[in-house]
Amino acid sequence: MPAGVDTEASKVDVLIVGAGPAGLMCALALARAGVKVRIVDKRPQKVAAGQADGIQPRTTEVFKSYGLSDRLVKEGTQLHVAAFYNPSKNGGIELTDRVPDVAATDTNFPFEVTLHQGAIEAIFLDDMRDMGIEVSRPVIPTSIEVNTALVEDFGAYPCRLVLEYANSDQEEKRSEIVYAKYVVGADGAHSWVRKQIDIVMEGEQTDYVWGVVDLVPDTDLPDVRNKCAIHSNNGSCMIIPREGDKIRLYIQLDGKDVIDANGRVDKNKAGPEKILDVARKTLHPFTIKTPQSYDWWTIYIIGQRVAQRYSLYSRVFIAGDACHTHSPKAGQGMNASMQDSYNLAWKLVHVLKGTARRTLLQTYELERRQYALDLIAFDKKFAKLFSGKPYSELNLDGVSHAEFLQAFQTFGGFTSGLGVHYDQSIIINPKYQHLARNALVGQRLPPRPLLRAADCRPIDLHDLLVSDTRFKLLIFTGNTHNPSQMARVVDFASKLRAPGSFFAEFSSLEAMHSVFDIVSISSEKKETIMYNALPRILWSHWSKVLIDDIDMRGITGSGKVYQSLGIDTAGAIIVVRPDGYVAAIAPLDGVSHLTNYFAGFMKRYP
Known part of the structure; x- marks a missing residue:
């Protein structure tokens, strides 16, 4: 090191470069999961005004899954109408049409929220601050190296970065060496991380x-x-x-x-x-x-460009504008960026905790790069039409x-984020799609009104899809008032706990609930349901047994969730990924199918 430079060294699970929306979403998700994370940014302070400002319905759903949507909606402006003006015969423009701004209806947030980027960043920063995490700024990374001999070593820190604290008030600049297991470059369209690992933007x-x-x-x-x-x-x-x-x-x-x-x-x-x-x-x-x-x-x-690849050795990743650039007309920039990080974060958590193999990380590029390519194809058409x-x-x-x-x-489904589809992979298995015809494998599970069995309190299915990095197993038990159907449910529960099942293979009973969250949904009526009659393994808590019925006053709930999702009386199991996407479906006698599914990417417990 040059004379006059103070050097320190530290270790961290994940180092994030860039504290815009993509970086902050990643830091929040990792910190919530207990990962040791650091985030640095070259800017002295967060964005004060301008920049990106549109939040689409799917992103608002993600904010809700972290308990942050109330503040977002309260501080922002809701857009419900899109008005179209075109040339009039008398010169100038005239009103031609008014339509819903968000065409999709299958969401609890059928509107766009606008709020400047700085205020959105503040929502993340305040939540992170409560967990003791602050953005280090102004900090400029000056070098990055990856020790290729260590990339497959679970406990290693193969990434070495040198950070420079760029405080102009100090005559002597302070440097730090950071060893990280993983690095995420969320440092914008001119990404330093992307350039350092020789990733080319194509477009x-x-x-x-x-x-x-x-x-x-x-x-x-x-x-x-x-x-x-x-x-x-x-x-x-x-x-x-x-x-x-x-x-x-x-x-x-x-x-x-x-x-x-x-x-x-x-x-x-x-x-x-x-x-x-x-x-x-x-x-x-x-x-x-x-x-x-x-x-x-x-x-x-x-400009319309997509990165040639999204990672180096599945140890250094890029996200957000570092991966893709496009016009802002469809309001996708900040949304796409945060959804990149949201997709990556839960996969990093499972690999870091040893519950999944590193091959899981390859699905980040597989899913999000294809999305970016689809976005660019849409953007080209939309920008041409608009311009x-x-x-x-x-x-x-x-x-x-x-x-x-x-x-x-x-x-509309694409721009709202509600219709984004991920193709078949080790974490997307559409084999039993016919058992839940309208819960599309590879797409986010839509919200549905239900009742809690124990107290008939109305609840939305999305209320249980919190972002806690757990896989949600939605057990649609069918009508458990029918003795033969209850017998099928009991048999399923027995096989679920038996040696060789995915519970036994990929989790211990003690750690089970840190990897999986089970929610049972019965079609039995509220007048007869006994939530605790279900096998104990199917309800981790009394609030996790739901019924497809309307409430005592006949106002809330629908009684049509099975019907709307295309599930018949035999029931089904829907596996929902930690990011809310339907990953796989199985029949009640399909424990072996689920075991094979999780064997594709999870680690067996010793």
Whole structure:
């Protein structure tokens, strides 16, 4: 080390580089699971304004699984309507249509939430602070090495990083050597980690240039508190309502006005006033006045790229913008980034705790890279439609409202995050899909209204899918009031505890509930159900026995959960991954199938 540099050394299970939404989601998930984690960031403080701001329904569901959705929804703005404006025959624009902003209905959060990135980061930071975890900043990593001889050693720390504390107030900068079992690079589109491990971004840059400005509007546009997609002969615009009466304007710009000789954006050529001037032409005949101040602004060129791979030796990973870049029009950037980390974190936990083999980590790239490729394919079409000239009598080849609306609604499941599908793998087994036809293997399990058997209290199925890194075994027992069906359930419970079952093979009875959480769901009626009549192994707690019925007043619950999920009277077992995705389905006599499933990636207990 050079003279004048103080060097320390430490060890950590996971070191996260980058404290944006992707890094913070990863740190929160790991810390909640008891993993020794550190997170560093080169920024002196968290984001103060601007940046990403849209939270889609699936991400809000994830926040709920951590107990954080109430704050998110309270602080943010809810978007329920998408308004469409197109060229009018009299010049300018006119209202063409209003539709639901979120087309999907199978969620408890049928709306988008907008809240600036700094406030979203604060939700994570406050929760982490309660666990004694703070972001180390400003810290700049200067080198990373991976000892290839140690990558398959369970107890080893093969990753060596040098961190430099970049506090300009100190004449002598302090450095630290960190040895980590795993490293996660969540350090943005220009990721240092990605470059250090020689991962290439594949894709292209478009010709579409957009300006973004956040402000409190003074305008006569009647839909300013709704999401607006505006096509005009002057260009396109999107309006996103924000917290605190603010809105965000996305304005299509003429590239020649802001692009330098090297093809890069030159912010000196345009500022928020320029963006707003273009917006006025696009919004005509509606007006918008110049505000006293602008909250935030930027200019960017839409680029659509995906990382060639997502890890090095399954020891160093990249997540979020370090993996994929795309336009922000569909509101996927921050959502995709946090979902990357959410996917990776539970897999790291099981490997670190010794309950799963390292091959599990390979499914991170398998699932999230394919998602990113699908996202880019969607983004290319959506960006082209949004940035293209609108259809008019003078432009018959332009984008029609019907074409744009069809794309908006067709891809609704994708943009909401509710329809993301993971293909078959060691953790996705669709063999018995027919036993629960509408609980799609490879997709997130939808919410459903049920009752607790013990007290008839209404509860939603998602209330039990907390993010605690455990696999949820949903035992749909059928009508347990029927003696023959109860006999099948008792036989299932007997085989579940027998030597050779996945419980016996992949967990001890003492540790069982740290790996698996069992929830029993009966179709027996509330008038006759006895929750404690079920075999004891099928209810870890009295609150984990549910019934598919309506409450005593006939107001809540549905009595149609079996029907809506496509489960018949014989019952079924649904395995839900720690991230809420349906992983496998089995019949009540299918303990051997479940054993084979878990044998594909879990470790047997000695």
